[in-house]
Amino acid sequence: VVAAAPAAEVPAEVVVLPGDTLWSIADEVAAPDEDVRDVVLRLKEANGLDSVALAVGDRILVPA
Incomplete structure (x- = not known):
């Protein structure tokens, strides 16, 4: 039996x-x-953000 990754x-x-x-x-x-x-720091890093400023419609990736 081989388990899938x-x-x-x-x-x-x-x-x-x-x-x-x-x-x-x-x-x-x-x-x-x-x-x-x-979490804020992780979101900034994952999305390449220099600040916490967002605009309506921006898409923010939330890493698992």
């Missing part, structure tokens, strides 16, 4: 809506025991 996890994508901030998105996707500041 697990499929690579695909990042989720969030479309920025009016009123959304990187902090609010990070708060929504953070695990219960995860520091939101760490």
Whole structure:
């Protein structure tokens, strides 16, 4: 019996809506025991963001 390798996890994508901030998105996707500041940094790195400024319609990748 040969076990298949697990499929690579695909990042989720969030479309920025009016009123959304990187902090609010990070708060929504953070695990219960995860520091939101760490999630904000991870989102910035994954999306090549220099700041936390977002525009409506931006697509933010949320790494698994």
